[in-house]
Amino acid sequence: MNEQPPGGASPPSGPQQPPWQQGPPPGPPPQKRRWPWVLLGCGIAALLVVILAVACTGAFFSAMTAPPEENPGASDTTEGGGDEEGAKTSVGLGEPVDLGQWRVTVDSVETQTAYEGTSPQGEFAVVRLNVENIGTEATYFDSSAVSLVDADGNSHSSATTGSDDSLFLEQINxxxxxxxxxxxxxxxxxxVTAVEVEDMMSPDGPVTIEVD
Structure with missing residues (x-):
């Protein structure tokens, strides 16, 4: 008659290994290494940044060194060329020329030994002209905008006079x-070879009126 183990439990079937022959318990499954992919992604991003920087630098230097484009519609204004009268920068006596809000016509240049009872250091050159306001606002025309150019290329400034005909801070509507x-x-x-008129408030000019 077979004896039952205490507690009524059935004995284990098959041969049993002693505890010292059993292997260690299985550990957790090995994790996949992700750091090579992280490094590869960082390297690609850095390469893209370098390529973008090189491209931007090349475009900048190309724009700085590129020759300016010629304007095919530009005309030679030194000889009074141009399709429109206002485009001229060099005209003759009696010809109107536009400068900013002004349309200036120089009628004559004459020399005098005296002017309004005043004697000159050398001689007076009197420029007679007409100024029209072609703009939309009132503007001031001053004689300081006019200068004379002589045959040696010297530029002469206007003198201040108290004459009623003087264009000194003349307001024109x-x-x-x-x-x-x-x-x-x-x-x-x-x-005297030329009269120059310059409007300091306008990006155009100065204009030149040739004196015959």
Whole structure:
């Protein structure tokens, strides 16, 4: 008659290994290494940044060193060329020329030994001109905007006079025009070749009026 183990449990079937022959318990499954892919992604991102920086630098230097484009519609204005009168920068006596809000016409340049009872250091050159406001707002025309150029290339500034015909801070409303005179004290015997008018408030100019 077979004896039952205490507690009524059935004995284990088959041969049993002693505890010292049993292997260690299985550990957790090995994790896949992800750091090579992280490094590869960082390397690709850095390469893209370098390529973008090189491309931007090349585009910048190309734009800085590229020759300026020629304007096919530009005309030679040194000889009074141009399809429109206002595009001229060099005209003759009696010809109007536009400069900013002004339309200026120089009628004559004459020399005098005296002006309004005043004697010059050399001789007076009197420029007679007409100024029209072709803009939309009132503007001031001053004789300081006019200068004389002689045969040696020297530029002469206007003199201040108290004459009623002097264009000194003359306010002109839109559509109006004002004739007047600008007086210069120049060395005696100076050959005047041109009158220049410049509007400091306009990006255009100066314009040149050739004197025959």
């Amino acid at each position: 839109p559509g109006n025009e004002s004739p007047g005179e600008v007086v210069f004290d120049i060395p005696e015997g100076t050959e």
